[in-house]
Amino acid sequence: MLQLQQGICDSPLSMESLIKSGSLSSDDKEFLQQFSNDANMNAVVKLCDILEGYLARRVAPVTPSALEDVVEAYDYLRCHPHAEGCHELVHLLRKPHMKALIQCHDDLANRTYGPRLSPVPHEVDEDDVSVKIVELVKQDEPLGATIKINERTGAILIARVMHGGLADRSDLLQAGDEVQAVNQVLVAGQDPMTAIRMLTTARGNVRLSVLPSERRSSSTAGGVGSVSSGGQQQVGVSPATVRVLFNYNPADDGLIPCQEAGLCLRLGDILQLLILLVTSLLSSMLSYFLLFVLSKKADSSGSDQQQPPPQFYEELGRFYPGQPDGPTGSPVPPYRPLVLIGPSGVGRRELARQLVGTDREHFALPVLVSTRSQQRPEPFVSLTAAQIRALAEAGRLAEQWTEDGGNETWALPVDSLTKLLRDGRVPVCVPHGPPPHCLLGLRTPSLRAFVVYVKPPPLDVLRETRAPHLLQQQDSLYDTGRQLTLSELEAMVIEGQRMESACAHLIDFTLVNDDLPVALETLSELAYRLETDFSYVPKHWL
Ligand SMILES: Nc1ncnc2c1ncn2[C@@H]1O[C@H](COP(=O)(O)OP(=O)(O)OP(=O)(O)O)[C@@H](O)[C@H]1O
Secondary structure (H helix, E strand, O other): HHHHHHHHHHHHHHHHHHHHHHOHHHHHHHHHHHHHOOHHHHHHOOOOOHHHHHOOOOOOOOOOHHHHHHHHHHHHHHOOOOOOHHHHHHHHHHHHHHHHHHHHHHHHHHOOOOEOOOOOOOOOOOOOOOOEEEEEEEEOOOOEEEEEEEOOOHHHEEEEOOOOOOHHOHHHHHHOOOEEEEEEOOOOOOOHHHHHHHHOOEEEEEEEEEEEOHHHHHHHOOOOOEEEEOOOOOEEOOOEEOOOOOOEOOHOOOOOOOOOHOOOOOOOOEEOOOEEEEOOHHHHHHHHHHHHHHHHHHHHHOOOOOOOOOOEEEEOOOOOOEEOOOOOOOOEEEOOOOOOOOOOOHHHHHHHHHHHHHOOOOEEEEOOOEEOOOOOOOOOEOOOOOHHHHHOOOOOOOEEEEOOOEEEEEEHHHHHHHHHHOOOOOOOOOOOOOOOOHHHHOOOOOOOOEEEEEEOOOHHHHHHEEEOOHHHHHHOOOOOOOOOOHHHHHHHHHHHHHHHHHHHHHHEEEEOOOOOHHHHHHHHHHHHHHOOOEEEEEEHHH
8 A cells, every 4th residue: 555655656647647548447547536536545645745755854863872961960950959840850850761761762872772792802713724605695684793804814804793683693603704705706815895895785695605713612612721722721701790809909919920910909899800811921810810819818717707708790770770560560760778887976877867858758767666665766666576576587677686785676677678669768777786797688689788888087087077066066967966985986996997897898888977068968979879870789689
């Protein structure tokens, strides 16, 4: 039907001339006459004209990275909740389908809906002699592979195979294969543009003569320490992301074989390990690195510190990856509870209270349960000891402790946190006990708590910022009910150092609490950014 309409649009006179020609019977002529006079038919033809005109127009995206701009605007508005009209916009931008729409825009603008390229290989083997004949059936779609020229030999090589493209689907071509001929026309030694032209213009059955790369056989052999024909040792480490648990500067290390090639590591950094082709120098560097890591492990295993299990990390998607497990089946925003740890008196409660005060619709202190019956400033739900015990036995408590000489049992129920998360709010928790124990029920795959270590500043800054006369002046501002003695400040610094080194593997962010308003602003920015940026979590949480 469309083709017929298109034919009519293309040649408006052809119908007329057909009717006038003597080749049609009178019935056919009458039918065509009625057909061409029909109002609906004319409307359809007009519609075709309009659509054709519209399709001929090129629509260009205003920006290729709308998501970035939106995230920036979202962050800004979240940190400035009092700006006029921002509330509604934040609410709108928070919606998962809004993100999907913007992401879709960017995908179209960047044409990322097509197949993705696999990484460029570093080396190509050239010693093979067996020729492989590959036959592909190619219509209008591209080959799905890029080629490059080996400058030394002039060989035309497959540089990359696009994921999901024709070459990839055929499973017959591999990065590193040398293309010798296309449809029996030799390309070896020719200008790569000629080869590209031949590959792009060829249609139907395309026959390629290729010298296979050895990469395929060596990579499928896999395994640690397999040796390829090039004499290079291939380490069978799959790409992995790990977290650095200690500071390391190669310049301070007298044992490293090549200091210039050493990596500066900072505690908490995320390292991505890729598959390596290891030359002898790199091999010795890697062995050194592994020995170094092992000796670090051995160093600390002598102490009473709890050893973290070896853990790989994974990127957590940003900006509403959306988990379809909301109460109504709708996606839940990817909020994570914020957990503040730190030595006693460092200001965790103060920061938590103030953060919640900046945006009560978004942040909340989780409701505790207790056997206590009288009220306290912080809200809690009174339960019997048996009820709390039942929750503990069912694994529904993130933390439990006693107060008043063991007379009162207190607990943080997991449900209190999940309820807030489901309501689209971020729970801000201040665990009662010391880490790492207090984090066991919070750093779980379902809660994925983000741990902020509130670090005391150096003693002189502590003395300055927590001086009694300052506290009195700031009473109204900070609601400070507690004055710390000098010995408490000293103990805070020592305890802070111990906690930081014992829990390094559990800390996601270190916040120095020197100036309270500055620390609060950093915490608030971090909390909002966490919702829009990538972050790393242990792989087994996902
Ligand atoms: N940066 C700061 N400058 C000045 N005073 C501060 C600062 N941070 C916290 N404070 C004050 O220090 C006191 C202790 O803070 P807070 O009660 O929050 O500590 P905490 O870490 O929760 O300790 P604990 O775990 O023992 O309850 C409070 O009076 C608080 O107002």
